[in-house]
Amino acid sequence: MQKTEISQNLKEIKATFLNPDCLLVAVSKTKPISAIQQAYEAGIRDFGENKVQEITEKASQLPDDIKWHMIGHLQRNKVKFIAPFIHLIHSVDSLRLLKQINKEAEKVNRTINCLLQVYIANEETKFGWDKEELYSFLLGDEINSMNNIQIVGLMGMATNTSSEEVIREEFKTLKNLHDTLKKLPLPKNVEMREISMGMSSDYLLAQQEGSTMVRIGSAIFGFRNYN
Secondary structure, eight states: HHHHHHHHHHHHHHHHHHHTTSSSEEEEETTHHHHHHHHHHOOOEEEESSHHHHHHHHHHTTTTTTHHHEEEEEOGGGGGHHHOOOOOEEOOOHHHHHHHHHHHHHTTTEEEEEEEEHHHHEEETTTOBOOOHHHHHHHSGGGGGTTTTEEEEEEEEESSSSSHHHHHHHHHHHHHHHHHTTTOOOOTTEEEEEEOOOOOTTTTHHHHOSSSSEOOOHHHHHHHHOO
C-alpha cells in the first residue's frame, strides 16, 4: 500500500468518527515497519499488536514516542518481554495473567495499565472474564496487593457475524457492565474509564454504544498477509 493510501484511509476513517475523543489504535499486526512509519507520519501514535515477538521487534526499530498496545491473547511466560515498554494491555483475560503482569511490572519498577477482557461473544474461541468472576475479583481482597498494575477499563470482542443486532447487543452488554462497575467502591488501582471495543467492520457501531477506543487494522493498512 502506498504512503498516500494509508494517510488517506486514516483521514477518511477519522472523518466518520461519531466521537472525536475515541482513541484510534492502529492495528499493525503482520504489517511491515514501513507501513507503520507511514501511519506514524500521518499522526498516529497508538499501535496495536497481537504477538509478543512482533511487538518487541517493531518497538526496537520505531520512534520512542509510540504507545504500544497488546491486543492479542497473551501467554504468561511472554509478559516479561513487553513489561519494560508496553503502554496498555487490552487482553487481560484471567487472574493468573494479571498476577504475572503485576510480577513482571514490579521487576522493571513500572505500573502497567490493563484492560480486563470480558467474554461477550457467543464463540468458544474467544477468551475473557465472565460477569461473576469480575465482581468477585474487583470486590475481593486479592487485587489490593497488586501494586504494579492499574486497571483502566474493559475490553470485548464481538461475535464474528454479519448480524448488526447481535454485535450491538454484545457491545451494550459490555457498556452496561462497565457503567455498573463504575458505580461500585472500587480499589485504588481500578478506574473504569475505558471501553475497548470495535474493529474495522464495526467501529461506528461500537462508538454508538460507548466505545472509548477502537482497534482498526485492515481499513487503514489493507488486508493482512498471514504467509
